[in-house]
Amino acid sequence: MSEKLINLENIHKDYGGKVVLDNINLYVRDKEFVTLLGPSGCGKTTTLRIIGGFETPSAGVVYFDGKKINDLPPHKRPVNTVFQRYALFTHMNVYDNIAFGLRIAKVSENVIKDRVTNMLKLINLPDYAKREVSSLSGGEQQRIAIARALVNHPRVLLLDEPLGALDLKLRKEMQRELKSIQQQVGITFVYVTHDQEEALTMSDTIVVMNKGKIQQIGTPVDIYNEPKNAFVADFIGESNILDGVMHKDRLVSFCGKNFDCLDSGFEKDETVDVVVRPEDFEIVPIEDAQLVGTVKSTIFMGVHNEIMVETEDFTWKVHSIYNAEVGDKIGLFLTPDDIHIMHKS
Amino acid sequence: MKKKSTFSQRLLIFLLFFFLYAPIIVLIIFSFNSTKSRSVWTGFTFDWYVKLFNNSAILSALYTTLLVSVLAAVIATIAGTFAAVGLFNMKKRPRDILLQINNIPVINADIITGVSLCVLFVFLGKIFNFKLGFGTLLIAHITFNIPYVILSVMPKLRQLDKNLFEAAQDLGCTWMQAFTKVIIPEIRPGIVNGLLMAFTLSVDDFVISYFTAGSVETLSMRIYAMTKKRISPEINAISTILFVTILLLLIIINVRQAQQEKASARKRAEFENR
Amino acid sequence: MRNRKMAALTTVPYVIWMALFVVIPLVLIVVYAFTSKAGGFTLQNFSAMGDYAKVFARSLWLALAATVICLIIGYPVAYALSKMGPSFQRTAIMLLMLPMWINFLLRTYAWMSLLENTGLINTFFDNIGLFDLINKIALSLASDPSAYQPIDHFQMINTQGAVILGMVYNYLPFMIMPIYSVIVKIDRSMIEAAQDLGADSVTVFRKVIFPLSLPGVLSGITMVFVPSVSTFILSKLLGGGMNMLLGDLIELQFMGGAYNPYVGSAISLVMMIIVMICMTVMNRFGDGEDQAVML
Numbered sequence: 001m002s003e004k005l006i007n008l009e010n011i012h013k014d015y016g017g018k019v020v021l022d023n024i025n026l027y028v029r030d031k032e033f034v035t036l037l038g039p040s041g042c043g044k045t046t047t048l049r050i051i052g053g054f055e056t057p058s059a060g061v062v063y064f065d066g067k068k069i070n071d072l073p074p075h076k077r078p079v080n081t082v083f084q085r086y087a088l089f090t091h092m093n094v095y096d097n098i099a100f101g102l103r104i105a106k107v108s109e110n111v112i113k114d115r116v117t118n119m120l121k122l123i124n125l126p127d128y129a130k131r132e133v134s135s136l137s138g139g140e141q142q143r144i145a146i147a148r149a150l151v152n153h154p155r156v157l158l159l160d161e162p163l164g165a166l167d168l169k170l171r172k173e174m175q176r177e178l179k180s181i182q183q184q185v186g187i188t189f190v191y192v193t194h195d196q197e198e199a200l201t202m203s204d205t206i207v208v209m210n211k212g213k214i215q216q217i218g219t220p221v222d223i224y225n226e227p228k229n230a231f232v233a234d235f236i237g238e239s240n241i242l243d244g245v246m247h248k249d250r251l252v253s254f255c256g257k258n259f260d261c262l263d264s265g266f267e268k269d270e271t272v273d274v275v276v277r278p279e280d281f282e283i284v285p286i287e288d289a290q291l292v293g294t295v296k297s298t299i300f301m302g303v304h305n306e307i308m309v310e311t312e313d314f315t316w317k318v319h320s321i322y323n324a325e326v327g328d329k330i331g332l333f334l335t336p337d338d339i340h341i342m343h344k345s
Numbered sequence: 346m347k348k349k350s351t352f353s354q355r356l357l358i359f360l361l362f363f364f365l366y367a368p369i370i371v372l373i374i375f376s377f378n379s380t381k382s383r384s385v386w387t388g389f390t391f392d393w394y395v396k397l398f399n400n401s402a403i404l405s406a407l408y409t410t411l412l413v414s415v416l417a418a419v420i421a422t423i424a425g426t427f428a429a430v431g432l433f434n435m436k437k438r439p440r441d442i443l444l445q446i447n448n449i450p451v452i453n454a455d456i457i458t459g460v461s462l463c464v465l466f467v468f469l470g471k472i473f474n475f476k477l478g479f480g481t482l483l484i485a486h487i488t489f490n491i492p493y494v495i496l497s498v499m500p501k502l503r504q505l506d507k508n509l510f511e512a513a514q515d516l517g518c519t520w521m522q523a524f525t526k527v528i529i530p531e532i533r534p535g536i537v538n539g540l541l542m543a544f545t546l547s548v549d550d551f552v553i554s555y556f557t558a559g560s561v562e563t564l565s566m567r568i569y570a571m572t573k574k575r576i577s578p579e580i581n582a583i584s585t586i587l588f589v590t591i592l593l594l595l596i597i598i599n600v601r602q603a604q605q606e607k608a609s610a611r612k613r614a615e616f617e618n619r
Numbered sequence: 620m621r622n623r624k625m626a627a628l629t630t631v632p633y634v635i636w637m638a639l640f641v642v643i644p645l646v647l648i649v650v651y652a653f654t655s656k657a658g659g660f661t662l663q664n665f666s667a668m669g670d671y672a673k674v675f676a677r678s679l680w681l682a683l684a685a686t687v688i689c690l691i692i693g694y695p696v697a698y699a700l701s702k703m704g705p706s707f708q709r710t711a712i713m714l715l716m717l718p719m720w721i722n723f724l725l726r727t728y729a730w731m732s733l734l735e736n737t738g739l740i741n742t743f744f745d746n747i748g749l750f751d752l753i754n755k756i757a758l759s760l761a762s763d764p765s766a767y768q769p770i771d772h773f774q775m776i777n778t779q780g781a782v783i784l785g786m787v788y789n790y791l792p793f794m795i796m797p798i799y800s801v802i803v804k805i806d807r808s809m810i811e812a813a814q815d816l817g818a819d820s821v822t823v824f825r826k827v828i829f830p831l832s833l834p835g836v837l838s839g840i841t842m843v844f845v846p847s848v849s850t851f852i853l854s855k856l857l858g859g860g861m862n863m864l865l866g867d868l869i870e871l872q873f874m875g876g877a878y879n880p881y882v883g884s885a886i887s888l889v890m891m892i893i894v895m896i897c898m899t900v901m902n903r904f905g906d907g908e909d910q911a912v913m914l
Binding site: 350351354355357358361362364365366368369371372375383384385424425427428430431432433434435443446447449450452453454455456457458460461462463464465467468484485487488491510511514520545549551552555556565568569572573580583584587588591592595599 | 622623625626627628629630631632633634636637640641642643644645647648651692695696698699700702703711713714715716717718720721722723724725726727728729730731732733735737738739741742788791792845846848849850851852855856866869870873874880883884887890891894898
């Protein structure tokens, strides 16, 4: 088995001249949980559909286990898909839905019975075999859709925003459940979502996409802590993003002041994006502060307050447990590792 | 809407149904009248029905009607279902144009549909040397049935999950398997409705048949020939038989629909109660 | 993408069929309308229609009268229906549609036997002594009793009134259905909002229900007017052949003694244009088409 189970090389896709995917290079390892993350229209679903065989790339090669599969139709690919709105067959009951793929593959009914029963146990709906799918709740339909795909023992399970239609609480529950299913069955998941939190909690690897291009590939920790550009920083978690000038290695200036930072390798006086996470600010007495500003608004957010602080050149979003009043003058302090410097894209 | 009807509103509806049904009921009653009088009741008889079933012209017209209706309905349903699936998957622009054309026979006056087909058949008949007859009649019926089939299948397709077809392929179906094992069963109610509608329209049609049947005669053409001569209680007898048949058919269809609706309402209720 | 192409392929036979049997026939009608008997281009067929101006006028007039009557009866009925209980509505709609499934000829034939001089209605009037009464009154009022012709029936069949009645009877459900289906769909909260804003029930009807039901009305008007203006048997069966309509004229050119498909095509073309104008007016006001399809 090759290290790269799925490998996309230089994939382009356009619809009548409109470019949807622009030079996508990406590989998925066996048993990995990979998430394609990005705003709607970024090309993540198209990428998934190319892996599933529902779209053919305009250029580039799709490899599966080292073999080129560009022209392999969906029904011959060892992958199965969980669709956004589940796409269950409403004219069949739960059992027949799950058994569908096996029957097409002409597996004997005895085997089918065992495998469907096991699947129903795996998804915690053991008594649902005879139920009509239209009588099920969204969360139950979701599980049936997963079972219907997994029962075929695919090498890879593709999931297209499978939790998008569920309410928040159910979504959290299903996130945990999906992760545990993946660990139990031990197969590769390729997961599409626009929900950054979902991506951070479930994935081994996150692929951040925007406007048909891959912005960054990395582990959740890497992506959160070391976003490669302003888009990623903004999309993953909340950020303050402003212009700065890199005077030399480890010295950046913004808001008319010089700050120490940890980044290097920029040209002298290069204009850069400076990114600061709201939770990285420390609120300090004004005499110790690097930045001094006026509180414009403050909102209670549960664990912290979101305080908007206006300095001369920029309005900062600050997350802190500090209780500020509108109109207060407060001081902000940043340590060098709180400041992230990025090339302008 | 405010759900409260006044007395005058109920009276109005009663009068409407009286107006709609009184002529039909009179027609039915006089099919059992022992003389040809259509205004004086002279006694009960089944004679007209007996005569009807011995009337070879009517029987052969009935046979023609049933044959052409069944054939036209089945062919139109098959063709229309395939066409609807194709249309549904087309891009918007060509689809809209085709749907406009599809609507022509539905919207257009029957007489123009009939006359235009008549012109075409006569024109082609001169070239290929054939006469108007059963073949042209069948073509005409298929032509005006297909649009109705498409119009009853399309909404069902629209209700389908957009990934359903792909889901079937994903689970190992070829294109044809996905079509026959998933899409067709999912839209079956629409197909059945289309078939029934096509059949009923075919049985009922007079105008288009009149212009395209040539020497062949359908039941409604026979009735037309008979009404021109005016007096014949056999017509009343035919009306009664047709009325009862259609009433039964409609009751069956409605009961079926009511059951389907009830079933889906129950499912919805179950769903919402959890 | 693959699937789309495959699926689009299934429309090929359909497209060919529709082109051959829907589009080309209509094109032929247009071509014939401008063709002379000898085969050349001509406008003669249209000028020949001048002879039939009376028929055109009569057709339009009768169809218009029937449409107006259908609207006057149909709107209140549709409105009343919408206020009935749900199960009653369901049954009523079915009962309303049921006669539509009975052959048009038979429905018309039913009226023939009622309207005849010796038909059920005249017999009924006779039996209750209506004609005797009229004769007595007329006789007592007449200046010259010996010249008075006593009546023994009302002339109902073979009149324009009978033709209009036939149209109303046959097409009234086509007026009620679309209006009804629009009225029942009116969002109750919209009516409540109007009431909340101070409208009384008359104002609610005038300012909310009626404007919202207009698409149904327009759809109903077209659905009554188009078949009325194009009918070709009603006038024969109920109008006694003396009240020839456009449809009869077309029939005569194609099937009757006056065989002339060129003039027939020209008349058909004009009728098609009338229908198209109707449709355009209707479509401008939106979603009428769906209702037309429902029936």
